[in-house]
Amino acid sequence: MLSWDASEGAVEYFACAQSMDGEAFYCENTAAYCIIEGLKCGGVYNFSVEASNGVCNSSFSPPLQAGAAPCPPTGVNVRMQKIDQGHWAMTSWDSVNCSDVEYQAKITGRIQNNPQSLMDVSSYWLPRKYFEFPMPCSTAYNLTVRSRNAAAVSGQPSAFSGVTVPCAPQNVQFTGDTDPAELSWNASVFATRYNVYNLSGGDRVELCSTTGLSCQLTNFDSDATGVTASNEEGESILNQDITGPAGARRRRDLQDSAHYASLDKDLKTPKVLNVKVSGLSLYVNWTSVMDATEYKVVIEEQQKDQQANQQPRVRIVEGNFYKENDLKPRTNYCIRLAAKNTVNQSEYSKPICRTTGVSS
Structure with a gap:
């Protein structure tokens, strides 16, 4: 919107915005402002106004040079990164060819792909070309980035769509004896593969990698076993909460029984x-x-x-x-x-x- 001081005796005004390559855009109004449509984002224009008393027109005012609203950033990208036990969306984008520009990133999504569990988080306005968001696992999201300067905020940007790292598989159970044993679990939203690890040596040793929901294992030890879910974005945290048949639990030693009974005990308050x-x-x-x-x-x-x-x-x-x-x-x-x-x-x-x- 372009505005100016009213001229005495004027009944109508004509405004013009001329781009650097000579293209002109016009608007008119009886009040001392009007909205010029069709300006291209990121462009620089010379703005001027003439007044009319219904009989004669004044000359155009000296031009005021100013930029239009910046364009939305392009080159929007997201990379998932694991930090401690959580995953973060590391977002970035290309700079806009305007001076004194700030950017705002916004993520909306469905947690567990559930339309009833929604997230809607925005960054503050910052001059930098990146921002980090902590992200829930198994979430489908859309990322948009806007820019702004003293003139206005950019138009509606196109969205970058993606999914986060899946949550750890739940309800992990084994059936049969320990040799062999069948380990199974519930599906994790957006998971494309599951991995079973032996943890007895301190490092993870892969026992099974599958796109299904179960694995056959020999020399199975539930206390030294963990399961993860993964997709192209990364691997979930490890789930070591594994349960088995009652008969198998009776044959396990006291340490195993204490492990399963611990879920029924009061949890300590985190410090x-x-x-x-x-x-x-x-x-x-x-x-x-x-x-x-x-x-x-x-x-x-x-x-x-x-x-x-x-x-x-x-x-x-x-x-x-x-x-x-x-x-x-x-x-x-x-x-x-x-x-x-x-x-x-x-x-x-x-x-x-x-x-x-x-x-x-």
């Missing part, structure tokens, strides 16, 4: 090691809890208005760290967390509070 704030992001890490398969992270905004009813942010995390982005500036947040498995949940840790900065 928060560090809570840091950087701009509008909050990072927390904690001690791992034995027999926990995931952690519930609760982030609550501390509000001055006691009548307000702001719902806390609740996140389910597989690893022992988490980063929450896009918080409000100069706002106090308190974070607490609990350990979980398929049977139990621990008590929450004591809340630890931090105040966000002014901006990113």
